[in-house]
Amino acid sequence: MMRTRPRRLAQLLVLLTGTALAVAACGSDFADSDSGGGADDDDQNDAGQTDGAAQAEDDESSGDDGSSLTLMGFSSGPAEDEALNAIIDAYNEQSTNTARFNPVPEYDTALQAALAGGSPPDVIYVDSNRLPDLVEAGALAPADGRVRNEDDFYPSLREAFTYDGTFWCPPKDFSTLALVYNVDMFDDAGLEPPTDWEELATAAEALTDGDRTGLALVPEYPRWGSFMFQAGGAVTDDEVTEMTIDSDANREAFEFLRDLYAQGYAATPTELDAGWAGEAFGQGRAAMTIEGNWIVGALNNDFPDVNWAVTELPAGPAGPGTFAFTVCYAVPAASENPDAAWNLVDYLVSDEALLQFTEQFPVMPGRESLAGAWTEAHPDLGAFLTGAEYARPFQFVPGFAGVVDTLDDGIQGIAAGNREIDEVIQQVDESGRAALGG
Template identity: 75%
Template sequence: MPRSTTTHPTRLAALLTAAAMFAAACGGSNFDDNEGNDGAATGAENGDAPTDDADGVSLTLMGFSSGTAEDDALNAIIESYSEQSSNTARFNPVPEYDTALQAALAGGSPPDVIYVDSNRLPDLVEAGALAPADGQVENEEDFYESLRGAFTYDGTFWCPPKDFSTLALVYNVDMLDEAGVEPPTDWAELAEAAEALTDGDRAGLVLGAEYPRWGAFMFQAGGSVTDDEFTEMTIDSDENREAFNFLAQLHADGYATTATELDAGWPGEAFGQERAAMTIEGNWIVGALQNDFPDVNWAVAELPVGPAGPGTFVFTVCYAVPAASENQEAAWDLVNYLVSQEALLEFTEQFPVMPGRESLAGDWTDAHPDLGAFLAGADYARPFQFIPGFAGVLDTLNDGIQGIAAGNREADEVLQQVGEAGSPVLGQ
């Protein structure tokens, strides 16, 4: 049964504050959603009630800016909606989105549609801030199961995905060719490739020392942090131990490293600077490589499989309707237009993000023939998501992962410590 969505304003503010703190703690997982925001509207403007038009209502979609090109594409789709609907709509990208969203929701007069990241969904549901999407979204079954799961909480589907990204192996084609190495398909081949490609100051693999990267290896080994229902800590397991020890050995041997050790801001930058031959990143690396490192010859492959099979993360944002929206029927009408096949294909054909509808897989692959490995991961991807109050546990996990990568922590110690930190949060 879903939890009650009726919440006292004071509790709402407290939970939203916790959500903002959780987002800050897990910022590395969000691939810089808010970076480059150029919107100017904040504060009360975000919560302005919609204004009645002669034939409909005026709707506001509040989100963050993903860059001028993507904003222009979204605005074109919204303009098309306004032209064919009795309603009108506008996109309001705001800087410091988490803070602006917290203020808008706590103020009681939120925008009609908002962006919600999958890892923030449980906090907002617990705060009673969202209207459920069950029965509101057309052709809901067409969305990838992994994406429906990312936006389902307590058995209720809350919002459809705007688009999504997964992790894949990005490699330097020329470096692999020179070393006579094929793109690795399993852990053994990954270790062999990383060793063969390590040359002086160049690392074979550059990888973020954080759960949103190491967690993929946990999945590939058959492990996880908690059970699917978030009722039990499962991190202190042989499967997770195998995954962490595998990565620890790559670091200890000098075949894997972090961006910091290569004097880079993030792994994509180190890869673009050709300080590393391989990295594990999401679709967002495509624009960075095209814009900042156009001369690098790169390609993408699915992540190498582990002892239990394939595994990757799905990172996604949905279009959600606040529970306090004064125009919910019109808001869901806008949402359905934005996640229609036509609108999703129009938007995602222009950018490396992927449409959440399985029926569009072929069209998107035709438009991005070299990026199919990202889309293939949708079939087995897992969302980055935990229950409210879990941020501190993730801090403990990320600190431990960084220590393992640096060679000053042991996997056994880290897994035990994280398990002990998480049990009280889950009520164990």
């Protein structure tokens, strides 16, 4: 088992604060397992004891040993909590272990406290963008063959949870970005869903009318980055060892988006008096938006009368591009009972559990073999799943968060029309080089 390095752990866990995730520390308690055999005669009794001891040894080695386990994570809402608790109830019915889900507020702050305190929960959520920090801190135990059929996970998701050549944890589920559009507005304008940048610009212009904009788009890297990919650009190389922000491809993506905002064909949620892009879209203040699977529940619950559909993000000069957003089920290195913890994780990412969870909640299972079953259950959301074929994980390296902050600040300025593209690129490039030591 990997041993934690307390000083290094305490230093690096500081990087977790200030993010969008939330947690509260919680402990685990464990029960000893009793196993034995009995019979009426000595021969049968000896055989029974032998079989019982063998069964106990098998149970212990598999992690099904009567432990009490806690899965700590964050909650995206009652619907997801209910769906996940149903999976855990099913696990408890077929296992001698007993697990419970503990969704907590202020996840990153509490996770920091739990890991630094040395008594973490048995299983935790880890965002793909935070994985490198936690690995460098010695806070996680590697999956190391603990999960069945690792090769069945989408390559982009395996990559998201692989660091230094080691696969650390399996994806809980994932979402991609896609274009969500108002069907009635498109029909009234005689438009088809856009498939490339030119068609997107044309649709955005045609659908902008009075208080309604064509496209509601948050000016931030998790949205603009998809356009960078579509243009053939990126912030860094694939290994995150060299900065590649200073490229004609990235300039082309930034110029395309800048022009949409400048012409009034795209707007931020704030400009549309909305808390987020999904709200602006649901209120009819925008005909299109770019969001992930999480928009589905919000639209169905808050705007049930809106006739909407989803399609892949329009392709750019270099082809399609989108992000994969995902968290994994990870086991802390300081786990008191790693075998039982991995037993729970293995069940949570089994075919049966993933299908049950994602059929109830419109995120997508991370296993490629389940694509057909998920699409059958969600026939109108297939564009999200298609994006998995070319999606890129949202992940850099420890110490890079400040570079992304610099990029986001620059993107906001470009969208507002008060920052020059070359100025932003130069500033991000310099910040990134310093972070990468080059």
